[in-house]
Amino acid sequence: MLKFPGTNGDEDVAHVVRLFGMESQIVWYKEFKQKDWDAIVLAGGFSYADRLRAGAIAAATKAMDEVLEAAEEGKPVLGICNGFQMLVEKGLMGEAALLHNENNRFICKWVKLKVTDVKTPWTLAYEEGEEVDMPIAHAEGRFYASEKPNRIAFQYVENPNGSLWDVAGVVSPKYENVVGMMPHPERASEEVLAPPGRGPGGKKVWESLRTALKSGW
Numbered sequence: 001m002l003k004f005p006g007t008n009g010d011e012d013v014a015h016v017v018r019l020f021g022m023e024s025q026i027v028w029y030k031e032f033k034q035k036d037w038d039a040i041v042l043a044g045g046f047s048y049a050d051r052l053r054a055g056a057i058a059a060a061t062k063a064m065d066e067v068l069e070a071a072e073e074g075k076p077v078l079g080i081c082n083g084f085q086m087l088v089e090k091g092l093m094g095e096a097a098l099l100h101n102e103n104n105r106f107i108c109k110w111v112k113l114k115v116t117d118v119k120t121p122w123t124l125a126y127e128e129g130e131e132v133d134m135p136i137a138h139a140e141g142r143f144y145a146s147e148k149p150n151r152i153a154f155q156y157v158e159n160p161n162g163s164l165w166d167v168a169g170v171v172s173p174k175y176e177n178v179v180g181m182m183p184h185p186e187r188a189s190e191e192v193l194a195p196p197g198r199g200p201g202g203k204k205v206w207e208s209l210r211t212a213l214k215s216g217w
């Protein structure tokens, strides 16, 4: 897992990855070499204080060239929230952008999602069309693209931010091993963290990864 100045989701991701039986290390972006890792998670936060646009400055680092190389090699790469913004800014998610939420506010709440692509290393443990709960926490999460993406990984059941096509997460059009999503699966992977009436809808992201890595993805 990669840490930039302002990343804040790294400890939570490392914790759940270990909880699901895998090893995980947090690596400072200056020291990051992709060849050392089987999979990469770009955790959420406020890298470089969201200056310019969220994820834009992180996308210009050498560490993100390493991430691109890992994507090209077929390694599973997941961008969560600010990590998704980095993948978009790096150009890995096609002609797309994450704009300010329609209401111009930072939105922090649990939402219901539909899993719409289960052919990625991050989603293969879900049923297609399965509805799950996860929290969102972002200001710049409104998915925009001139054309509907071919592979949408997660869709909002009730769209909170004005994203086109209810997009909450997409598969890279170039690399099917690369997924970006605004909701936070790492905050929804333990029963105890789910509020009343909600379930830990992120668990299967890590179960998917475990299965994918075991089968040599």
Ligand SMILES: NC(=O)CC[C@H](N)C(=O)O
Pocket (backbone or CB within 6 Å): 043, 044, 045, 046, 047, 050, 054, 080, 081, 082, 083, 106, 137, 138, 139, 140, 141
């Ligand atoms: N939780 C996050 O990663 C937030 C992402 C970004 N800082 C935003 O507000 O849009």
